[in-house]
Amino acid sequence: MRSIGYGASSDASRVGVKLIHPTPAARNMLAADPPPPGEGEERSDFRMTPLEAEIRRIIAVDGPIPVAQFMALALGHPVHGYYAARDPFGARGDFITAPEISQMFGELIGLWAAAAWNEMGGPGRVRLVELGPGRGTLIADALRAVKVAPDFREALAVDLVETSPVLRQRQQTALAHCGVPVSWHASLADVPEKDPLIVIANEFFDALPVHQVVRAESGWHERMVGIGDDEKLVLALHPDPILNFPAMLPANLGTAPIGAIFEWRSDALVTDIAGRLVEHGGAALIVDYGHAGSALGETLQAVGSHSFADVLERPGEVDLSAHVDFAALGNAAMRAGARVLGPVTQRQFLRELGIETRAAMLETAAGARAAEIDAALARLTEAGPRGMGELFKVLALADPKLGALPGFG
Numbered sequence: 151m152r153s154i155g156y157g158a159s160s161d162a163s164r165v166g167v168k169l170i171h172p173t174p175a176a177r178n179m180l181a182a183d184p185p186p187p188g189e190g191e192e193r194s195d196f197r198m199t200p201l202e203a204e205i206r207r208i209i210a211v212d213g214p215i216p217v218a219q220f221m222a223l224a225l226g227h228p229v230h231g232y233y234a235a236r237d238p239f240g241a242r243g244d245f246i247t248a249p250e251i252s253q254m255f256g257e258l259i260g261l262w263a264a265a266a267w268n269e270m271g272g273p274g275r276v277r278l279v280e281l282g283p284g285r286g287t288l289i290a291d292a293l294r295a296v297k298v299a300p301d302f303r304e305a306l307a308v309d310l311v312e313t314s315p316v317l318r319q320r321q322q323t324a325l326a327h328c329g330v331p332v333s334w335h336a337s338l339a340d341v342p343e344k345d346p347l348i349v350i351a352n353e354f355f356d357a358l359p360v361h362q363v364v365r366a367e368s369g370w371h372e373r374m375v376g377i378g379d380d381e382k383l384v385l386a387l388h389p390d391p392i393l394n395f396p397a398m399l400p401a402n403l404g405t406a407p408i409g410a411i412f413e414w415r416s417d418a419l420v421t422d423i424a425g426r427l428v429e430h431g432g433a434a435l436i437v438d439y440g441h442a443g444s445a446l447g448e449t450l451q452a453v454g455s456h457s458f459a460d461v462l463e464r465p466g467e468v469d470l471s472a473h474v475d476f477a478a479l480g481n482a483a484m485r486a487g488a489r490v491l492g493p494v495t496q497r498q499f500l501r502e503l504g505i506e507t508r509a510a511m512l513e514t515a516a517g518a519r520a521a522e523i524d525a526a527l528a529r530l531t532e533a534g535p536r537g538m539g540e541l542f543k544v545l546a547l548a549d550p551k552l553g554a555l556p557g558f559g
């Protein structure tokens with residue numbers, strides 16, 4: 151997980167309702183060349199990342215850009231984006247995710263997929279699609295665990311959706327001897343639309359670009375990234391309110407006070423997943439950190455080298471992520487005709503799948519290292535700032551013809 155606690159990075163004072171006007175005067179100011187690294191800066195540690203220089207050029211030409219576009223560039227720029235050139239996981243990386251904490255996580259998700267396949271009637275061909283597989287640890291653990299279900303393994307083809315060349319390489323290594331055909335795609339849209347499918351996404355949606363909108367007297371305004379009077383990147387609001395935005399807001403947020411922030415993401419991906427499940431059959435499992443019901447508030451955070459950073463600083467070199475709004479995902483999936491299960495807490499999901507029994511088995515075999523398994527179990531299932539058990543939620547989407555799926559009560 152973005153494993154160093156949550157929420158602490160939100161700074162209410164930054165909610166400010168200052169408006170950036172992309173007027174000609176501002177554009178001239180914005181068009182000024184960015185100061186070269188090390189020059190014109192008082193902070194001695196200042197070093198402009200190559201991506202910041204590029205973002206400044208974009209702002210100079212187009213004016214301030216939405217926070218969502220900034221996030222998309224910071225994570226996904228093909229050369230300078232955070233995921234383009236690095237493996238950010240693990241004890242020495244920026245953060246650690248559930249499959250990197252323990253093999254139990256991927257194993258149980260593999261068994262969940264086998265159960266879903268059974269529920270689908272055990273089709274002779276099924277695509278196991280993972281969105282953003284990181285190091286490939288989850289899928290490797292899952293494929294090993296489903297050796298207990300040879301008919302399922304026999305039916306499987308694995309499709310990995312990954313943009314990062316570095317991580318694709320890691321995934322290739324992790325799956326080198328998995329015994330199942332594997333292909334890679336840049337987006338779900340590239341995964342062929344045939345065969346029933348089972349989709350897995352762990353800590354993927356939190357990395358998708360999030361829009362921030364702020365309530366002002368004049369209505370809801372998109373929050374933008376521009377260049378401030380001091381030449382630094384700055385957050386400010388688009389001068390014009392978004393037309394009809396109140397109609398898009400979840401009903402429970404209708405009375406937001408001035409200064410309130412709401413974060414939202416495009417529904418396109420979840421709508422695509424749900425549409426495929428309805429048309430071809432199957433199920434999807436989405437695990438992420440976030441909230442079960444839509445809520446106001448700013449959750450966008452930056453993490454680098456195991457500590458929080460400013461979201462605007464060192465773009466491309468720190469990880470950006472924001473809470474997932476599970477209600478929004480579920481509603482979009484239902485609109486597309488899918489059945490929605492959950493969200494439930496990660497603790498409930500993993501316990502129902504038998505993580506405690508699995509941990510006990512591994513501990514018996516582990517001897518002196520049993521304490522490590524116990525610690526991993528606690529990390530995955532407990533509440534509190536270091537535990538993932540409650541902050542992380544699990545949502546399943548399914549073809550409405552499927553019956554019950556394990557983990558959801």
Ligand code: SAH
Nearest residue numbers: 233247282283284311312313314352353357
């Ligand atoms: N699921 C993994 C990794 C989570 S990090 C784990 O739990 O350890 C997010 C992953 O999604 C990385 O593999 C990253 O390269 C990939 N990613 C991020 N944005 C993406 C996008 N828009 N399209 C495809 N992959 C993306």
